Amino acid sequence: xxxxxxxxxxxxxxxxxxxxxxxxxxxxxxxxxxxxxxxxxxxxxxxxxxxxxxxxxxxxxxxxxxxxxxxxxxxxxxxxxxxxxxxxxxxxxxxxxxxxxxxxxxxxxxxxxxxxxxxxxxxxxxxxxxxxxxxxxxxxxxxxxxxxxxxxxxxxxxxxxxxxxxxxxxxxxxxxxxxxxxxxxxxxxxxxxxxxxxxxxxxxxxxxxxxxxxxxxxxxxxxxxxxxxxxxxxxxxxxxxxxxxxxxxxxxxxxxxxxxxxxxxxxxxxxxxxxxxxxxxxxxxxxxxxxxxxxxxxxxxxxxxxxxxxxxxxxxxxxxxxxxxxxxxxxxxxxxxxxxxxxxxxxxxxxxxxxxxxxxxxxxxxxxxxxxxxxxxxxxxxxxxxxxxxxxxxxxxxxxxxxxxxxxxxxxxxx
Amino acid sequence: xxxxxxxxxxxxxxxxxxxxxxxxxxxxxxxxxxxxxxxxxxxxxxxxxxxxxxxxxxxxxxxxxxxxxxxxxxxxxxxxxxxxxxxxxxxxxxxxxxxxxxxxxxxxxxxxxxxxxxxxxxxxxxxxxxxxxxxxxxxxxxxxxxxxxxxxxxxxxxxxxxxxxxxxxxxxxxxxxxxxxxxxxxxxxxxxxxxxxxxxxxxxxxxxxxxxxxxxxxxxxxxxxxxxxxxxxxxxxxxxxxxxxxxxxxxxxxxxxxxxxxxxxxxxxxxxxxxxxxxxxxxxxxxxxxxxxxxxxxxxxxxxxxxxxxxxxxxxxxxxxxxxxxxxxxxxxxxxxxxxxxxxxxxxxxxxxxxxxxxxxxxxxxxxxxxxxxxxxxxxxxxxxxxxxxxxxxxxxxxxxxxxxxxxxxxxxxx
Numbered sequence: 053x054x055x056x057x058x059x060x061x062x063x064x065x066x067x068x069x070x071x072x073x074x075x076x077x078x079x080x081x082x083x084x085x086x087x088x089x090x091x092x093x094x095x096x097x098x099x100x101x102x103x104x105x106x107x108x109x110x111x112x113x114x115x116x117x118x119x120x121x122x123x124x125x126x127x128x129x130x131x132x133x134x135x136x137x138x139x140x141x142x143x144x145x146x147x148x149x150x151x152x153x154x155x156x157x158x159x160x161x162x163x164x165x166x167x168x169x170x171x172x173x174x175x176x177x178x179x180x181x182x183x184x185x186x187x188x189x190x191x192x193x194x195x196x197x198x199x200x201x202x203x204x205x206x207x208x209x210x211x212x213x214x215x216x217x218x219x220x221x222x223x224x225x226x227x228x229x230x231x232x233x234x235x236x237x238x239x240x241x242x243x244x245x246x247x248x249x250x251x252x253x254x255x256x257x258x259x260x261x262x263x264x265x266x267x268x269x270x271x272x273x274x275x276x277x278x279x280x281x282x283x284x285x286x287x288x289x290x291x292x293x294x295x296x297x298x299x300x301x302x303x304x305x306x307x308x309x310x311x312x313x314x315x316x317x318x319x320x321x322x323x324x325x326x327x328x329x330x331x332x333x334x335x336x337x338x339x340x341x342x343x344x345x346x347x348x349x350x351x352x353x354x355x356x357x358x359x360x361x362x363x364x365x366x367x368x369x370x371x372x373x374x375x376x377x378x379x380x381x382x383x384x385x386x387x388x389x390x391x392x393x394x395x396x397x398x399x400x401x402x403x404x405x406x407x408x409x410x411x412x413x414x415x416x417x418x419x420x421x422x423x424x425x426x427x428x429x430x431x432x433x434x435x436x437x438x439x440x441x442x443x444x445x446x447x448x449x450x451x452x453x454x455x456x457x458x459x460x461x462x463x464x465x466x467x
Numbered sequence: 468x469x470x471x472x473x474x475x476x477x478x479x480x481x482x483x484x485x486x487x488x489x490x491x492x493x494x495x496x497x498x499x500x501x502x503x504x505x506x507x508x509x510x511x512x513x514x515x516x517x518x519x520x521x522x523x524x525x526x527x528x529x530x531x532x533x534x535x536x537x538x539x540x541x542x543x544x545x546x547x548x549x550x551x552x553x554x555x556x557x558x559x560x561x562x563x564x565x566x567x568x569x570x571x572x573x574x575x576x577x578x579x580x581x582x583x584x585x586x587x588x589x590x591x592x593x594x595x596x597x598x599x600x601x602x603x604x605x606x607x608x609x610x611x612x613x614x615x616x617x618x619x620x621x622x623x624x625x626x627x628x629x630x631x632x633x634x635x636x637x638x639x640x641x642x643x644x645x646x647x648x649x650x651x652x653x654x655x656x657x658x659x660x661x662x663x664x665x666x667x668x669x670x671x672x673x674x675x676x677x678x679x680x681x682x683x684x685x686x687x688x689x690x691x692x693x694x695x696x697x698x699x700x701x702x703x704x705x706x707x708x709x710x711x712x713x714x715x716x717x718x719x720x721x722x723x724x725x726x727x728x729x730x731x732x733x734x735x736x737x738x739x740x741x742x743x744x745x746x747x748x749x750x751x752x753x754x755x756x757x758x759x760x761x762x763x764x765x766x767x768x769x770x771x772x773x774x775x776x777x778x779x780x781x782x783x784x785x786x787x788x789x790x791x792x793x794x795x796x797x798x799x800x801x802x803x804x805x806x807x808x809x810x811x812x813x814x815x816x817x818x819x820x821x822x823x824x825x826x827x828x829x830x831x832x833x834x835x836x837x838x839x840x841x842x843x844x845x846x847x848x849x850x851x852x853x854x855x856x857x858x859x860x861x862x863x864x865x866x867x868x869x870x871x872x873x874x875x876x877x878x879x880x881x882x
Contacts, residue, residue: 075482080482338771351749356769
């Protein structure tokens, strides 16, 4: 089945916003096993939208439009789509009630008239409730094709897609799709691809697709079957095989779990407290750890020791170490980690020192990073040579530190 | 003049990457005063790319294609575009030499044969040097239309556009475009729009466009004239008027300067040192400050005091304060800032404590944030009520802290 995306909104054509909806919907369509050949963006213009939709209906089976469902005069996606599909707009009592409810809940005193426009729907269409806003989603089925209208704000579009549109599209197909996301760290993309070359070559159902993130590799394993249960049965041996091959490199098979979340979870299980001692990353590691709700159970505090004096004063790094080896050295990283753990009474302390650039320092190259982990009084240190610009080096260093931390916890288990 | 974008790449259709090139190119086209009516994305497929390009050439004057210029078999943008434009591909000696040079510079031992594909160019086309990669850009002029091919990687596309394509497009037009970005903080989008309603209503040349970022408002002022000098002359009184109206809310009129950079610059000028004491933001503020190369001149160290014990131990917050008022209180924020400055001997310390959610704490609502600034021993504190989810609240709190810090420095100047 061929699907096509049309994003509607002059703000996208002006470059005011990045079209993240298209990326999200594309990934979901790939996940559903649908063939997506075209994405397009048009402004809030009746004629150009109508022409784009007409062309899409000639060449695709499912057309997903996003944006332009709001209450203002500019918003004309529903009006144009209904016209192209030959449908009249009729009032929908259910949507009217929901809009009233919505405004009552947010404590609005008055509902302006233009909001009722959002309760008009194309005759005979499927109305999809919006649990995060006022504009309902719409599905029109015309000549065996589906035209799906979704609200533009990502915090409305995504939950609506997940809850109602994904299952709808899944049912349209002769087979049901199910997938698992296998997330790994501490292994490179090409190494992963080489390792699973035989699986990829022989694959038809399930399939494996590789996604590279900074310092991580994600594999999506997707199966088709008559129903969800059968699809899951097909996934099981492949996921098991990946676990055999990559072992502890896999930090989760739960789509929603991030690396920092997995690490925090491991620390919680072992009842370990963590502190950070950051120089090059200037707080990015602690910021990322505290992205996780409930991080406070294990992460209590962190140091940002950007200058040498702070390394000495807050983390007790020896003057002679800084003088003889420099701030970017194995020895400094070790002392930062050791003393950070001691000063706070934490079980674990991870330290980072390095050169993010653009300028070199201490006659050492940009991208040189030392990180150390003090884990129950044992200290491990690593030297890294990272590529790219300042921001990239810093981001990569954070992921490498999380990976190192994870390895320390895993090794402790095995000992 | 009507312009249209075509992004080429199956990885965009699979949702593996977000199409940031389209947003960048759209903003640049808006800046050039070009009318952009359509963006599309097609995969690495000969037939679909050819059809999309043919249609674009019917309805637009300038067509910018990005991606698919690489050395592999998948990369077919140049081949397809040349065919659609009726041009043969011919070897380009200059590009061949540049590719050789490039590989020599990165220390490659051998250049694989497929790279020479990148030195083939459509006959009679303008070849645009790539200073950050091997695939040159191409401009084909056909029947009064321009077809522009750019490499896909953003770190190649952006500098090439800025250096060569922007001036080329500017020259195509009867008038020259010039613009200034006026960046503000500490003022809301709707307040800005109300304040400049008269300017926007009366505008034709220059024009003013509003862009809202988290905690910031940016205004792009764009003028058209016979040449750059005349355009700049038109911009001057409008920028002056904006400065009159918004005064110190404007932190820069330099497109490339970020808020954190502006703040670091002000601290440098006044020779002030800064420290941070973060709870809710967990290091995000220090991470953002250290994004700026050379931040180390003023920012020496920071504390992440996530738990109460760390607030007591590292920042000497009184036990009675935490007990009687709670960690999220004006009094705690003040003590964090005051003692952070004292402990490190810094001139300035900014502190943040609050509730990011999803759960409430201390019977206080999600989004409640206190931030304090100790500035040369004077302490100011602010209470904020921020909306949105955890990540949004934390991000917004960081911008508000930078804004507060800036205000403290400004007030010091005025006293």
